[in-house]
Amino acid sequence: MITNKNCIIRLSRYKNALYRLRDLGFVKVFSDNLADAIGVTASQVRKDFSLFGITGNRKGGYEIASLLEKLGGILGKDRIERVIIAGAGHLAYALMHYRGFEKEGIKIEAAFDIDPLKFAKNAQIPVLPMEEMKDFVVSNNIKVGVLAVPEVGAQRAADTMFAAGIKGILNFAPLRLKAPNDCAINNVNLEIELENLVYFVNVLEKKG
Amino acid sequence: MITNKNCIIRLSRYKNALYRLRDLGFVKVFSDNLADAIGVTASQVRKDFSLFGITGNRKGGYEIASLLEKLGGILGKDRIERVIIAGAGHLAYALMHYRGFEKEGIKIEAAFDIDPLKFAKNAQIPVLPMEEMKDFVVSNNIKVGVLAVPEVGAQRAADTMFAAGIKGILNFAPLRLKAPNDCAINNVNLEIELENLVYFVNVLEKKG
């Protein structure tokens, strides 16, 4: 079982690039096309595929349709992925309205909050009380959630999610969540991303 | 000049942890406290510091105040970092209202859009026409921007930003931007983050 995060991210990128190529009418692709598309070397592409037992045709490259199928299978995205959001603030709202998820087979099923003013049981994506999360998650068999609450309530909301049966959290709160070790956490920390950018902008400035 | 992205990200995390410790009243810290706080090894912490010439006191650990100063200097965040946003949709709105930036010394100065319905020249954070970006960026000497427009307009908006003098972009659009090579791009791709999470949730499920 390969658990190199960068490698898995590359698989996602290959998949995205392949969708584009397919939509342009392409049927086959070579390792160096894919490499150019996502900005790596051709041998990196082949090595990644090799690691997961994906093979193409010598001289003939890879068939896009079959590659997409294999990548979907590996990434566990061969069906629609249903997710919930903890928190119904501005970020949650932005995510609920983000059009990019649909075409990736990601569906946000509901958001949960503690503030009764936010509740909207009959909205297209309902906003429900936190206490209803467990029932919802269990009956809809949901495994993945987004944590989009302010820092102060974040660990508590995460614990609610774990108790409900969520096994993976995409965490936007700027702290390190404590999690059971059968659960996965991916952090998106915007402050750190911006700070990182500032560093590299300064580095480039000094260089040039 | 160290350009290992993970290492720089760790420096930011150390800094965050140090703020917390300081706010709790701590004055000194040992490498293994920091290591625990951000989830790495103590020698990783010391090695990272050593790489940047940060030294502590043998037997005495590191003084938090001085560490914070040094980290701020390295990360180029010794002053307030002013940024703009391209796009004034839901995500931009969420970012403009995000309280976490202020305490990190990040200030969003303005957003820019092509849709006149979005304009709000006198709002606390003004929303201005794209054409005014260059003037604004030049006269405010801004170097960093967030790209929060839909995929179709993303490269165009990025080009506008580069033309205005922006040198670093935090990109939320799910594509690989073409950029001048004196400019830095950090990508935040939510689809990929979620897909990645799905993979690791599946891995953990098979393991357990």
Place this chain on the structure above:
DNA sequence: ACTTTATTGTGATTTAATTCACAATAAATT
């Protein structure tokens, strides 16, 4: 049928990142 050409697949090699291990040493203790 034979030759050339283009591309894969992967073992070997290189490079980069992390961890180990311990000398150096400053503070605390006796």
Place this chain on the structure above:
DNA sequence: AATTTATTGTGAATTAAATCACAATAAAGT
């Protein structure tokens, strides 16, 4: 003042990731 103890700082060793290099080979051309 000598001894013990705790911690840093870093070179050496290890591990992990990326790249190289080329044999294998399928298709195309002659």
